[in-house]
Amino acid sequence: MTDQPVHILMIDDDEDDFYLVSQLLQDISPGQYQLDWAPTYSKAVEEIDRKVHDIYLADYRLGPYTGIDILHHFQQLEYKAPVIMLTGKGDYTIDKEAMQAGASDYLVKGEISADLLERSIRYALDEARHLRIIEENEKKYFGVFEKAHDLIILADCDKNVIDANPSAIRTLQYSKEEMLDLNLKQLFFLEEQSKHFFDHICGEDSSLRTEYNFVTKHGKKLDVMVSAVMLDDAEQIFLCVVQDITERKREELEKQQQQKFVVTGRIARVIAHEVRNPLTNILLAVSQFKGEPVSMEDSQVYVDIIERNCTRINQLITELLHSTRMIELNVHQHGVNELTDKALALAQDRLQLNEISVRKDYVKQDVLIPADEDKVVIALLNIIINAVEAMTPGKGLLTLQTTKQRDKAIITIGDNGPGIPEETKSRLFDPFFTNKPKGTGLGLTSTQNIIMNHKGTVHVESEEGEGSVFTIVLPTN
The missing domain is CATH 3.40.50.2300 (Response regulator)
Incomplete structure (x- = not known):
């Protein structure tokens, strides 16, 4: 009381x-x-x-x-x-x-x-x-239930709709009576999607979250994210919360298209910048031929200039194509610890020359991933070499870590160098972008291309004065 x-x-x-x-x-x-x-x-x-x-x-x-x-x-x-x-x-x-x-x-x-x-x-x-x-x-x-913006549908494993909230009725363009007479599989745009849904929610999973395509009463296709959970195992009644992501998907597509234009423009600017210098030399040499007659000795000098710069242009274009094209992979199962160690072994001379310490923190049981060994090793080696070159000789510490999260293998490569300025970080993977006097600027571009071809991702976190950490995420299947 x-x-x-x-x-x-x-x-x-x-x-x-x-x-x-x-x-x-x-x-x-x-x-x-x-x-x-x-x-x-x-x-x-x-x-x-x-x-x-x-x-x-x-x-x-x-x-x-x-x-x-x-x-x-x-x-x-x-x-x-x-x-x-x-x-x-x-x-x-x-x-x-x-x-x-x-x-x-x-x-x-x-x-x-x-x-x-x-x-x-x-x-x-x-x-x-x-x-x-x-x-x-x-x-x-x-x-x-009544006021939610998401579509909420209560149904059973006989595919009968038991109840639906106003958002579902409004979005799917049925009346309440029509919804309650509906067979739930009629909402799916594709029959195989309907089968996938019921096999999971009425099977052993009893819950799921998956993208499907729904269709309204009047035939309009909707992109939806369906989250479903079994509420009553005995009665086989489940609850569906359906998000209409049609507009979001459209915006994502538009954003991807805009990004393609941005990338295309960036590559065009890079090519223009890299090609303009040798092209200027060629044009200057050609203008000499068009002017007053030149001696054989001078002619040879101008021909050499033209040949050398044409070769440079060809080399630049070849390197760019190799660093960005979709590559053919020779895929086998390899451990991430194994691949990281092989890349580290190839960098051993540079590590010793620069007196760089190495700290390894590997997952105990190696995580197998489908990978082209040579290419992944090259991708990791490029990052390791960049880290070595960023650190002060005799004071550098290279850290390597491998972990597993669900169906992903994660490799992190860190250094205690000066860090990367914010304006530089956004351009790090751009073709031909480099701060090194003799660098081609294609190492990290090639690394990103290799990782993306393996359906993985690579990103960097860095603060000036705090070093940098590259994180590579690769699927385990």
């Missing part, structure tokens, strides 16, 4: 019964209960309408009225306070009628003890509190 007294209204036309109950409540716990009295039906109705009592004790017999009339008044008010009916001995039909009319309990006059009364009040209050919590939760979840 709380610190506040329990307010009780006793509805009974017998004052002796009121005093008897009052005394019993005092015996239970003085001050814990506050008992008020309504000796008539009209007084009872007046007090009930005020809704100030926690619980009601109602005698069945109230002159021309009965306790059932009191219960009916509660129903008319939609007031769900607990009511304990007081009946005479042997009135079993009345007891049953009272419970059916909404009474929380009944007590037989003449058999009421302090313990029995206390237990009945406590149970009635507890039951009322639990029912109130359930009702509040039902209202809350019903509000979520």
Whole structure:
């Protein structure tokens, strides 16, 4: 019980019964209960309408009225306070009628003890509190169901739609009645997607989150993300929360197309920059031939300039194509620890020459990935060499770590070099971008291409003065 007294209204036309109950409540716990009295039906109705009592004790017999009339008044008010009916001995039909009319309990006059009364009040209050919590939760979840922007559909493994919220009805363009008559598989654009969904939700998984294509009543195709969970295994009833991602997918496609234009423009600028210098030399040499006649000796010099710069242009284009084209892979199962160690072995001379320390933290059981060994080793070697060249000789620390997360193998390669400026980091994988005096600027471009061809990703985290960490994520299947 709380610190506040329990307010009780006793509805009974017998004052002796009121005093008897009052005394019993005092015996239970003085001050814990506050008992008020309504000796008539009209007084009872007046007090009930005020809704100030926690619980009601109602005698069945109230002159021309009965306790059932009191219960009916509660129903008319939609007031769900607990009511304990007081009946005479042997009135079993009345007891049953009272419970059916909404009474929380009944007590037989003449058999009421302090313990029995206390237990009945406590149970009635507890039951009322639990029912109130359930009702509040039902209202809350019903509000979520009704107002949610996502489509919510309740269905069973016979593919029957049991219920659907307004968003589902509105988006799928069916009426409520049509939705409830619908076979859920009719919402799937492709039959194989419907089969995939039911095989999983009605199989051993009992939950899933997958992209599908739905179709509206009028044939419009929707891209949707379906999250489903089995609510009742026995009845095979499940809940689907469906997000309409049609607009998001369209925006993603537009963004990808814009990024393609950006990448194309960037490559065009790189090519223009790298090709312009040798092309300028060629044009200058050609202009000399067009001017005054030149000696054989000078002619040879100009021819050499043209040949050398044409070769340079050809070399640049060849390197660019090799670094960015889709490559043919010779795939076998290899461990990420094994591949990382092979790349490290190839960099051993540079590590020793620069007196670089190495710290390894590998996953204990090597993680196998489908990989072209030579190409992945080259990709890792490029990152290791960049790390070595970034660090101060004699003070460098190269850290190598391998881990597994679900169906992904992760390799991280870190250094304690000066870090990468923010404006440089965004261009790190661009073709021909380099800060090295003799670098081609294609090492990391080639690395990214190799990793992407393995359906993986590579990204870098770096702060100036804090070093850099390259993270390579590769699928295990």
